[in-house]
Amino acid sequence: MKRAFALFAAVCLLALTAGAAAAQDKKILAIVVKGLDNPFFEQINLGCQKWQAENPDSEYTCLYTGPASSADEAGEVQIVDDLLTRGVSAIAISPSNAPAMGNLIRQRAPDIPVMTIDADFVEADRSLRATYLGTDNYLMGVKMAEYAAKLKPAGGTVCLQLGNVAADNINARAAGFRDTIAGTKDVDRLDGQNGWTEISGCPVFTNDQIDLANQQMADTFTANPDLDAFILVGGWAQFAPQAYAQVTDQVMDKLEARDLIIVAGDTLPPQMQALKDGRSHVQIGQRPFEMGYRAPSVMIDLISGNQVEDPLYTGLDECTIENVAECVAK
Template identity: 70%
Template structure:
């Protein structure tokens, strides 16, 4: 608790004596500040502050230090509710756990989700969701994979953590599109695709673990046809990712092995240019950070806000790598 209070004070929510700061706070709580994806989202929040200086509100970008700290994120939200902010946009790491907190606290301020949503059964706990259509993101991953491997094959999906609703939605989009039917729990031959034993893999959003999992999978399955990173974790550690993909570069170049990955941050685009992946399906985190405060203000003012609010996707391949972003 003390650590969180210090963080809130540094962000301008509390003065040294604990009194409310002059500006009212619009808080964005991400899964972890160690994740470069969320750093870009934070840049959008900072730009909003620059654009709206002196207007009475400040965008606060915060979250636990580690993306793996689900309990820490719950504590951050709990403390924000206790200290007092005007609205909160949350990217829940553990959707059911975050829903339980909101049920317990029953906040009177507007609550929205950004980047990741609550589970559908708990959607009434927030006013809207701003971010990626995650099921569609999975669909796009699968479409690129099918275009490169029309006859199907073996595949491994790499995930974040078990309770992340956004990642689970992407995986569902991948499976349904590859398999050609809805609500596939696991690919066992549908559409010619089969998930190998030991997959999906859960990284807990840790780049080092993600790269180790990839390396182990390639070693144990030398004839694997496809590897799908539903998020960019392994690529967030570019040196380690380069070492892992060096193991299979011949297969990647010949398209005997296909890698499709989520997100389009700079090191990921470098990997695409180097032939270390075949498609990157990108979200727009900067836009999420820039737009979230405006949506929170709309909610505060009682304005009608659509639900969901999608921020779009970018589909990047070796053929369009220099022009694909921001379309």
């Protein structure tokens, strides 16, 4: 009996060792996001995991990684640099600091496919990557502006909450919002166009920090009791539902009367609950799960030399208080 058990254990150990070796032998498709502390990016991870589960026999494995903090721009650049040194088959990057990441790719000149996901390089650096997979961020800003104009047809005072100063996707949304609400292109700041004016001290930059986003909202509401609109170009503050509820508690009467409107990006579950509770009026949702799910297949196509469109947009979801029951978070 002991001999039989020992033989069984040895067989199991060999099987486990072979499985580990097989996993190690797989070629790596890397997805690098701005920060692992952001629940938006966890949806990209879940998409990556689903692709992995559906393709167990693939010669490739999907690796999801990024710096611990979304505020660590240098850390993200270092991770990409390390992956290129380590050796991966392809890489999809959501650059927090687009110019810095573009500079790294230019210097390294990797001979593997490089694509962007969720956030793109600045326009001057887009020849450095094969394609972009994610949201049409300018259009996202356009949609935010269209809903703000519908809710406040006479215009009013507005504060935009942005992320990192050098994040191309966030800057594109801000440009889409300003151009649309102003009715003219290349508007750097709203100063009365179509009745809209950005208040002093805005825009505010969260650096992708959730606690800072909520503090900025609270401070803005306190300092500007007659504010007409607050635009969360990304969903940062809403990712901490308890803190966001405390911030919006101080203006709930204004939100209910629509004296103050809140238009926000993304449609994760806590954000949809905030919409249901009347703590925002519009949520313009991206589809991060789809980004993570599609990215490995796109990278394999690039490795294989197949024709890949550029850009690859994943669409938007427009959720309002009126359609919240039917609007599904992506």
